[in-house]
Amino acid sequence: MDISLISSLYRAAAYMPSFFDAARTVESEVREAGYSIEFVIVANDAQPGERALIDAFMQSVPTARVLHVERESLYASWNRGIEAAAGSVIGFWNADDVRYSGAMLDAVARARGGHMFVDYRLDLEYPDGRRRVVPYGTPTRERHMQRMSVGPFFMFTPELYRRVGPFDPRFRVFGDWDWVLRAMPYTDLRLSDELGGRFVLHGSNLSASGSPRQYVEHNIVCLLHGLLESITPAPPDEMRDALAQWADELHLAPDLEARLIGEGAHERFVVWAAERAAKTKALARSEVWRAPIRRLIDRLRLRRFLRAIRLVGSPDTPR
Numbered sequence: 001m002d003i004s005l006i007s008s009l010y011r012a013a014a015y016m017p018s019f020f021d022a023a024r025t026v027e028s029e030v031r032e033a034g035y036s037i038e039f040v041i042v043a044n045d046a047q048p049g050e051r052a053l054i055d056a057f058m059q060s061v062p063t064a065r066v067l068h069v070e071r072e073s074l075y076a077s078w079n080r081g082i083e084a085a086a087g088s089v090i091g092f093w094n095a096d097d098v099r100y101s102g103a104m105l106d107a108v109a110r111a112r113g114g115h116m117f118v119d120y121r122l123d124l125e126y127p128d129g130r131r132r133v134v135p136y137g138t139p140t141r142e143r144h145m146q147r148m149s150v151g152p153f154f155m156f157t158p159e160l161y162r163r164v165g166p167f168d169p170r171f172r173v174f175g176d177w178d179w180v181l182r183a184m185p186y187t188d189l190r191l192s193d194e195l196g197g198r199f200v201l202h203g204s205n206l207s208a209s210g211s212p213r214q215y216v217e218h219n220i221v222c223l224l225h226g227l228l229e230s231i232t233p234a235p236p237d238e239m240r241d242a243l244a245q246w247a248d249e250l251h252l253a254p255d256l257e258a259r260l261i262g263e264g265a266h267e268r269f270v271v272w273a274a275e276r277a278a279k280t281k282a283l284a285r286s287e288v289w290r291a292p293i294r295r296l297i298d299r300l301r302l303r304r305f306l307r308a309i310r311l312v313g314s315p316d317t318p319r
Helices: 016-032 049-058 073-083 101-112 141-146 157-162 176-184 214-222 236-245 252-263 265-300 303-308
Strands: 001-008 037-044 064-069 089-092 117-125 132-134 190-200
Touching: 001 016, 001 073, 001 101, 016 037, 016 049, 037 049, 037 073, 049 132, 064 073, 073 303, 089 101, 101 117, 101 190, 132 176, 157 176, 176 214, 214 236, 236 252, 236 265, 252 265
Parallel strands: 001 037, 001 089, 037 064, 117 190
Antiparallel strands: 117 132
């Protein structure tokens, strides 16, 4: 088997019809290119309607398999799917995204060349339907250690998984960032020019929800990997619960513990979160007028000239 794609599904009925249609298309494209592909569906507490959709997909794609489980964390499902996978490269497919087959074939070629990990640019779709291509981050060790800089379409080999070990099932949001940091000693983190897929920014995305758990897990990753300068304020009650989950691995200095969960921690988080929200809102407002200008520049083919005089960046540069 060349390619294994793992999908953890939980209450995903709204996305399943388009997701399974896209998977059928990818299966056909990969097969026509002379490669083999399998789909490992980890169905968390699937409801009758979801089971019917999954069964229909399995009947139409012979290499699809389903693992029915009680509800578990995303990363526990990923580990379960990896253990069942047979591909020479492995990737994940969230039901609300669309993956492109070209990146998968690229991953197979890279694996045959000895590369164990590759990340891909993404086709970002905004809630209003606007789209732009962005690299998810330059593949430098420093950038990956500052923040989550790996996109949703990365692929890796079973050998890398064996070396790094499983994803930590205690995470709900940033288990992939933790795993990538653990993978760094074993492989180069390469970024391909291929498009990995379309990421639809609909407001409920796991890593873009702005939930308290997101801030907490960001800090947990920073603590586990010694990135103390990147720690931010977080809701102290949730932070305290998370620290208890990782109590065997984490031993905080008294000043850091006081900063995160001591007196005044809640107030510090409220102020910091408000400032962060204001910056995000300002960026969203600026995007309203910047997007049409970018489209006009590209339509008139002025970008190369304007980039030469440093008035604009590459069309792939995140803004």
